[in-house]
Amino acid sequence: MTFNRLVIALGLTLVATTASGQSVKKYCEDTSPKYDVHLFGYTFEDSSLQKMSKKVLTDFRSKLKVGAHLRMFSHTADGYSVTFDQCLPGCPEAGFVEKFFSSSCSDTVAKRDLRKFDRSFAIEVLKNYETAAEKYDIFKSVQQLSDVYRSSSESAQVYAVISMVPAGVKANDRKGLNLLFRKGREATKFPKEFPDVNLIGASSSKEIQGFWADVLDGKAKFNFVRY
Numbered sequence: 001m002t003f004n005r006l007v008i009a010l011g012l013t014l015v016a017t018t019a020s021g022q023s024v025k026k027y028c029e030d031t032s033p034k035y036d037v038h039l040f041g042y043t044f045e046d047s048s049l050q051k052m053s054k055k056v057l058t059d060f061r062s063k064l065k066v067g068a069h070l071r072m073f074s075h076t077a078d079g080y081s082v083t084f085d086q087c088l089p090g091c092p093e094a095g096f097v098e099k100f101f102s103s104s105c106s107d108t109v110a111k112r113d114l115r116k117f118d119r120s121f122a123i124e125v126l127k128n129y130e131t132a133a134e135k136y137d138i139f140k141s142v143q144q145l146s147d148v149y150r151s152s153s154e155s156a157q158v159y160a161v162i163s164m165v166p167a168g169v170k171a172n173d174r175k176g177l178n179l180l181f182r183k184g185r186e187a188t189k190f191p192k193e194f195p196d197v198n199l200i201g202a203s204s205s206k207e208i209q210g211f212w213a214d215v216l217d218g219k220a221k222f223n224f225v226r227y
Contacts, residue, residue: 027113028087032067033157037200038148040075040141040162041129044201046171050129053161053201057125060159060200061118066090071156072121074128075144077136084124089113128161138166139187145197146190146220158195164202164212164222171205184215196221 037060044050064070065088072084091105145160169176202208202224209224216222 027067027089027110028069029067032069032087033065034069034071034155035064036071036073036148036156036158038073038075038080038145038158038160038162039125039128040160042075042077042131042133043136043138043141043163043165043167044129045133045165045167046163046203049163049165049171049201049203053163054125054129056200057161061121064088066092069156070121072124073148074124075141076131077134077140080144080148083127084120086117086120089117133167136167137187138162138164139184143188146188146194149194150191156195157198159198159200160202160222161200162202164199164208164224171203172207174207174211177207177211181211181214184211185217188215188219190220194220196223198223198225200225 037057041050041053044053067090068088070084070086070088071082073080074083089110091107091110141162142164145158149158165171166177166180169180197220199222204224212222
């Protein structure tokens with residue numbers, strides 16, 4: 001490729017990227033709710049629990065309203081990154097006459113942007129489940145949430161797609177969980193302003209819930225939400 005062609009190609013890419021960014025940002029409003037969703041797909045050893053977490057995450061997406069700001073954090077055993085940061089496309093509610101004369105929001109464009117939003121959302125979610133569950137450290141995973149909000153002042157509703165089950169331990173194995181109690185207490189530390197975390201797809205066993213209540217002991221609030 002010649003130098004001139006390379007410059008043109010890079011220019012077109014930049015224009016497309018900028019246009020895409022503008023089309024997403026135009027749906028954001030200061031008063032819109034903000035959601036942070038943390039994906040820990042590698043923590044699901046139980047295939048049925050993994051399948052349920054995907055379904056619940058799909059239900060979560062379907063309940064978002066136009067303008068809602070959604071950030072997704074993709075976590076691995078070694079760290080995390082923000083892989084999705086968009087506002088849900090759509091035109092505000094308006095009467096027929098108002099919609100007919102208004103050109104500020106095009107339903108056709110909004111629907112196109114919504115399809116792009118959903119496609120990007122699905123790709124990032126499925127990608128996060130591609131890594132097979134290995135000998136992960138569930139406490140290190142939970143601690144990554146603390147690292148995200150240690151110095152952040154942004155206000156958002158926080159969700160985590162995570163099993164909450166230690167690797168190699170059955171969700172109802174209280175004896176096995178007890179052996180990890182001390183490790184869990186020592187490994188989890190949270191800042192004072194740490195937000196409440198709503199869990200998506202986490203095991204609903206009473207043993208897991210009791211175990212984490214003992215481990216956290218008021219240091220942070222993790223809600224085992226029933227959907």
